[in-house]
Amino acid sequence: MKWSKLNAEGAEWPPKLADYEVLVCLLEPSAVEIAQSAEIVYRELRARGLKVLFDDLAAESAARATGAVTPGVPVQINVGGRELERGAVELITHSARQSRATPLEDVADLTLEVVRELKRL
Numbered sequence: 001m002k003w004s005k006l007n008a009e010g011a012e013w014p015p016k017l018a019d020y021e022v023l024v025c026l027l028e029p030s031a032v033e034i035a036q037s038a039e040i041v042y043r044e045l046r047a048r049g050l051k052v053l054f055d056d057l058a059a060e061s062a063a064r065a066t067g068a069v070t071p072g073v074p075v076q077i078n079v080g081g082r083e084l085e086r087g088a089v090e091l092i093t094h095s096a097r098q099s100r101a102t103p104l105e106d107v108a109d110l111t112l113e114v115v116r117e118l119k120r121l
Contacts, residue, residue, distance in 0.1 A: 020053040021115045023073040027080030029056050037104065038079035041089065044108035045077075050115060074118050075111060077102075093118070 022045055026038040035056070045052045053073060078090040083101055091102040093114055102110055 016119055018072045018074055020073050021051045022111055023053045023055060023076045025078045026056040027078055034084055037084055041077060041107055045111060048108055048112045075114055
């Protein structure tokens with residue numbers, strides 16, 4: 001089996017082969033409002049037919065970013081305080097090494113577009 005990329009963080013599977021298409025990371029599990037927002041994002045993504053893994057473990061953010069690449073999840077959404085205060089979440093596309101703030105109300109549709117585009121490559 002061929003990896004799309006193998007680097008210090010681990011393997012990046014082609015989106016067609018990845019077990020999950022999106023990882024939703026709850027960065028502050030003890031904060032009820034943030035946890036609720038992450039759950040809403042998770043449900044909206046699943047409603048659009050995406051294969052989503054929900055990470056609500058209390059772990060350091062840097063460790064999560066590395067952990068997301070290791071199993072090959074191509075897209076990651078971080079739901080946490082700073083971005084959420086601005087009405088946004090962090091959308092990360094690992095293969096392109098891109099991170100961007102995405103409005104909470106747009107994240108499900110934009111993530112679906114990103115995953116579809118990755119599958120075309």
